[in-house]
Amino acid sequence: MTKVMPVNVLLKTGLVTCLSLFHPAAASQDWAVHGFASQGVIQASDNNFVSRDDDDVSYDLTEIGINASWQWQPDIRFAGQLVYLNGGNRYEEGARVDYLLMDWTLATDIDWQLNLYLGRYKNQHWLYSSTRDVPHTRPSTILPQSVYYDIFRDVALGSDGVSLSYTRLTDIGEFDLLWSYGTSPISDSATTLLLSTTASGDIDQDFTHQASIFYRPEGSTWQYGISLLDSDFKYSADEREFYFDADATSQRVMLNLMYNSEQWEFAAELFQERFFFDGFFTPDWNHDQKAQGFYAQGRYFFDEQLTLMLRYDRYDANKDDRKGKALERNTGVPAYFGYMYDTTVGLTYRFESNWQIQAEYHWFEGTGRLAPAVIPDVATNNSKNWQLWAVQLMYWF
Known part of the structure; x- marks a missing residue:
């Protein structure tokens, strides 16, 4: 009997083959081809x-x-x-198209430029939203979950639709204005991670509408930004399950700043997100609450090879119930599902121009960002305090 190779092995083999074929780089100057491969524990x-x-x-x-x-x-x-990902229970395993777009420079001058993006564009509204898809461009393997929620990785990375970017140089500094409107597909696996292991219906994103502005003062090493998000979702319940059709809305306001110097980098993002749920548990059930979160991160570059990172990340699912006491009192779900705080230390060593190893250790309190998001897995996630460590080897060309 012939043994069939598993699909995930085929996907990885195919992508590695593509990497080896394109490694010498494209012959035409009109083409640019890059690739990466990373494996960790x-x-x-x-x-x-x-x-x-x-x-x-x-x-x-x-x-x-x-x-x-x-x-x-x-x-x-x-x-x-095109990428193949295996992140365990953080997101769906397999291949996906992260982005596929047309970038059209509509107009340009000596001090400004306007670009239009059509297709599956990348989210450029947050500090790391456009670089989180490539391992060696992230400050850590696990990004701050308050903002860069792994369960929502594919939805937050990019959308199918249209995006505009406008850059303007002035006497007081540089401005970037960004706008986008589109939708993202949500798989059955992502539905399970978001809602419940017993949910068998389908989630569709009606739209995601984002706008942001970034400002870099003239002669300064600081950058300041603000971004806005509005998104609607719809859940279509399976007729065989106990849940009902539902509508959900997410509205986020986020402030960010970044400082860069020769040896230091500081980054922080602060947000408030309103989440409204109508339906699901019963046709008339609704829930409306505001989550808050932030992270502050510092990196010190000893030289071109070695980097130290320290970060504190905080997420409160309900700003009016920061320690989850009301959550436990009203639902019986342990209070530590109402928040998640993370202190991280990491070290990155680039031992060749295109090889890097990254190690990090996390100390967590709370489980508010663990899957599933709507109906918590209280049996498995039964520890208020927990730790995580990761080591990842990366190669790119």
């Missing part, structure tokens, strides 16, 4: 952050990707990226 104690079954050391930390861009005309460029 990770362990989270006493919960399902990495694995649904146990908290043993896991190798579910694989990222392989290839991206290309083609300068078709002086003002029109096409770009795309």
Whole structure:
């Protein structure tokens, strides 16, 4: 009997083959091709952050990707990226198209430029939203979950629709104005991670509408920004399940800042997010609350090879119930599901121009960002305090 190779092995083999074929780089100057491959080990104690079954050391930390861009005309460029991911229980395993777009420079002058993006564009509204898809461009393997929620990775990375960017140089500094409108597909696996292991219906995103502005003062090493998000979702229940059709709305306001110097970098993002749920448990059930969160992160560059990172990340699911006491009193769900705080230390060593190893350790209090998000897994995630560590080796060209 012929043994069939598992699908995930086929996907990884195919992407690695593509990487090897494109490695020498494209012959035409109009083409640019890059790729990356990373593998790591990770362990989270006493919960399902990495694995649904146990908290043993896991190798579910694989990222392989290839991206290309083609300068078709002086003002029109096409770009795309295909990746294979295995992050355990953090998001769905498998291949996906992260972005596939047309970048059209509508107008440009000596001190300003206007670009239009059509297709599956990348989210450029947050500090790391446009670089989180490539391992060596992230400050850590696990990003601050208050903002960069892994369960929502594919939805937050990009959308199918239209985006505009306008950059303007002035006497007082540089301004970036960004706007986007689109939708993101949500898989069955993501539905389970978001709602419940017993949910068998479908989630559709009606739209996500974002706008942001970034400002870099003239002669300064600081950058300041604000971003706005409005998004609607719809849940279509399966006729065989106990849940009902539902509508949900997410509205976020976020402030951010970043400082860069030769040896220091500081980054922070602060947000408030209103989440409104109508339906699901019963046709008439509704819930409206405001979550708040922030992280503050510092990096010190000893030299071009070695970097130290320290970060504190805080998420409160309900700003009026920060320690979850009302959550436990009203629902019986342990109070520590109402928040999640994370202190992280990390070290990155770039031992070659295109090779890097990254290690980090996290101390968590609370489980408010563990899957599933709507109906918590109280049996598996039964520890208020827990730790996580990860080591990841990365290569790119």
